[in-house]
Amino acid sequence: MLIYQYFKNLMMSPKTLTEKILSRAAGKDVSPGDVIEAKVDIVAFHDLTGYHVIEVMEKAEMLKVFDKNKIVIAFDHLAPPPDVRSAEIQGYIRKFVRSQGIPNFYDINYGILHEVLIEQYANPGQVILAADSHTTTSGAVGAFAQGMGASDIAAAVITGKTWLVVPQPFKVILEGKPAKWITGKDVALKLLGDFKADYFNGMSIEVFVKDPLSFPMDYRATVSNMGIEMNADALMFIPDQETKRYIKEMRGYEPEIITPDNNAKYVDEYTIQLDKLEPLVAAPHSVDNVKVVSELEGTPVDQVYIGSCTNGRLSDFEIAAKIMKGERVKSRCIAIPASYKMFKEALEKGYIQTLVDAGCIVTYGTCGPCLGGHFGIAGPGENIVSTSSRNFKGRMGSNDAKVYLSGPAVAAISAIEGKITDPRVI
Amino acid sequence: MIVEGPVIKFGDKIDTDIIIPARYLKYTDPQYLAQHAMEPLDPEFYKKASKGVIIVAGKVFGMGSSREQAAIALKAAGVKAIIAESFARIFYRNAINNGLPVITLPNATKEINEGVIVKINVETGEVFVGDKVLKGKGITGMALEILKAGGIMEYLKSIQRVN
Numbered sequence: 001m002l003i004y005q006y007f008k009n010l011m012m013s014p015k016t017l018t019e020k021i022l023s024r025a026a027g028k029d030v031s032p033g034d035v036i037e038a039k040v041d042i043v044a045f046h047d048l049t050g051y052h053v054i055e056v057m058e059k060a061e062m063l064k065v066f067d068k069n070k071i072v073i074a075f076d077h078l079a080p081p082p083d084v085r086s087a088e089i090q091g092y093i094r095k096f097v098r099s100q101g102i103p104n105f106y107d108i109n110y111g112i113l114h115e116v117l118i119e120q121y122a123n124p125g126q127v128i129l130a131a132d133s134h135t136t137t138s139g140a141v142g143a144f145a146q147g148m149g150a151s152d153i154a155a156a157v158i159t160g161k162t163w164l165v166v167p168q169p170f171k172v173i174l175e176g177k178p179a180k181w182i183t184g185k186d187v188a189l190k191l192l193g194d195f196k197a198d199y200f201n202g203m204s205i206e207v208f209v210k211d212p213l214s215f216p217m218d219y220r221a222t223v224s225n226m227g228i229e230m231n232a233d234a235l236m237f238i239p240d241q242e243t244k245r246y247i248k249e250m251r252g253y254e255p256e257i258i259t260p261d262n263n264a265k266y267v268d269e270y271t272i273q274l275d276k277l278e279p280l281v282a283a284p285h286s287v288d289n290v291k292v293v294s295e296l297e298g299t300p301v302d303q304v305y306i307g308s309c310t311n312g313r314l315s316d317f318e319i320a321a322k323i324m325k326g327e328r329v330k331s332r333c334i335a336i337p338a339s340y341k342m343f344k345e346a347l348e349k350g351y352i353q354t355l356v357d358a359g360c361i362v363t364y365g366t367c368g369p370c371l372g373g374h375f376g377i378a379g380p381g382e383n384i385v386s387t388s389s390r391n392f393k394g395r396m397g398s399n400d401a402k403v404y405l406s407g408p409a410v411a412a413i414s415a416i417e418g419k420i421t422d423p424r425v426i
Numbered sequence: 427m428i429v430e431g432p433v434i435k436f437g438d439k440i441d442t443d444i445i446i447p448a449r450y451l452k453y454t455d456p457q458y459l460a461q462h463a464m465e466p467l468d469p470e471f472y473k474k475a476s477k478g479v480i481i482v483a484g485k486v487f488g489m490g491s492s493r494e495q496a497a498i499a500l501k502a503a504g505v506k507a508i509i510a511e512s513f514a515r516i517f518y519r520n521a522i523n524n525g526l527p528v529i530t531l532p533n534a535t536k537e538i539n540e541g542v543i544v545k546i547n548v549e550t551g552e553v554f555v556g557d558k559v560l561k562g563k564g565i566t567g568m569a570l571e572i573l574k575a576g577g578i579m580e581y582l583k584s585i586q587r588v589n
Contacts (some may be wrong), residue, residue, distance in 0.1 A: 048451055048452070049493070049494075052495075060579040060580075060582075060583065062582070085453075132491070135492075146515075147491075148492060148519060149523060150492075151494060151523040151524070151577055152520075154578075154579060197485075197486060201486055201515070202515070228490075231486050231489055286439060371443075371448040372447070372448050373448060373449070392441045392490060395443045
């Protein structure tokens with residue numbers, strides 16, 4: 001038997017992280033292209049999609065959850081409710097939470113779903129589904145995490161399973177230490193600019209960080225978050241010592257680590273030199289219309305948004321505060337830490353005080369103006385610089401507004417100067 | 427499964443904020459959503475589509491958010507099928523779950539002109555344009571079973587009945 005096992009292991013081809021996670025979830029060896037039924041570790045939704053998920057379940061007369069401890073719900077898109085219908089939607093979901101006895105529920109006073117998941121729930125090697133495209137964010141800790149529509153999520157809430165096609169794995173290597181003001185956003189935009197939005201369709205991106213501590217979890221979360229803008233099925237960072245550090249710091253325990261085998265096969269690989277990156281901006285109206293910030297310098301800016309599930313973490317506000325210290329904004333500026341925890345820490349470290357003194361409007365735990373819902377909707381003809389993830393036509397409000405996506409440094413300095421500015425002048 | 431209709435064309439990267447802007451997502455009523463389908467690009471789209479049309483588009487059609495209303499809005503507006511050079515994964519699943527056939531066809535925007543009548547075999551992926559037959563990728567396997575059942579929930583119910 002032992003000899004048989006030995007040869008079996010010898011015969012087995014080395015596996016990528018994607019194959020390892022999905023093989024475990026499918027209960028059998030899987031390869032790219034396979035259509036599989038996978039067990040799901042966490043299923044999640046927020047207010048704006050959640051009511052739709054529950055409606056689908058009610059309509060099918062299948063209002064039940066496979067495991068109440070594996071469901072996570074957070075209010076963020078409509079938090080706090082901007083109108084009566086939003087309040088009604090949240091009331092409807094609270095009723096579901098009570099009737100099903102869901103313990104992992106975050107009302108309007110906590111944070112954005114993807115931030116909640118990465119702070120408290122997501123672990124390396126898990127399969128995580130949520131009714132929101134930016135679910136890819138949890139890939140930052142090495143989970144296979146993806147968004148789906150209301151019907152697919154309803155089915156997963158009921159059965160704890162889903163069907164999917166095993167994606168083709170693509171390897172990205174990050175080398176060196178990030179140049180000044182360079183963060184996760186610049187890496188995400190570099191990939192989008194170089195490969196364009198359709199290239200990674202049907203692929204999972206696995207990111208190897210050569211020097212793990214040089215590229216912290218906040219940056220990783222931004223890159224994974226924008227995996228969906230690359231149309232990747234998942235964007236995962238290979239779990240390493242930074243993954244352990246982050247989870248230990250957030251939750252007090254050290255997670256089990258899962259990594260790809262040496263010599264695992266990837267369809268291709270691409271290396272980014274972090275020390276050579278320049279601050280990047282995605283110009284209207286497409287996430288892959290990427291330019292070096294200097295090409296856009298001088299563009300007048302009406303409003304700046306620093307926040308969202310893309311860039312609403314402590315390091316984002318640390319950078320913004322560094323730039324805004326003792327200054328006064330010329331553009332309107334809205335700053336929204338993604339969760340209570342991020343807000344509290346930014347408060348304790350004095351970042352919030354600095355931002356408020358500079359003239360920013362601050363709240364926490366809401367998606368805010370990212371999707372044109374509330375808290376600073378873009379008007380006709382306005383130019384917006386935003387640290388969020390999408391600049392599609394009409395995304396943040398008016399169809400005639402223009403949205404420029406950037407990291408926190410470009411956003412903060414542009415708010416101070418009232419026009420798009422290269423932070424490297426500081 | 428055969429679907430036929432006149433073509434309305436769009437380019438690459440038609441995103442979900444174009445298909446149905448977020449301000450309309452607080453409701454799921456198909457007729458309400460239909461009136462706002464494609465609004466940022468063409469506020470009259472639902473009138474043009476009302477007699478039944480087939481969308482032909484470029485790459486990653488439906489990229490962006492997970493909003494299932496994108497598929498619901500297009501179908502209710504009168505879209506009978508979508509032929510695109512590629513689809514965003516979430517939109518593709520949402521379309522299948524709402525009974526909206528989606529066919530992948532490389533070079534679709536070059537091969538098919540606005541206004542022509544096309545006929546599609548949803549399962550084989552063949553697209554008939556005049557006397558041309560274009561070979562696309564039809565709906566097969568799990569996706570076809572779900573489409574035939576009328577969506578993932580109906581599919582779930584049907585297997586539960588069998589078991």
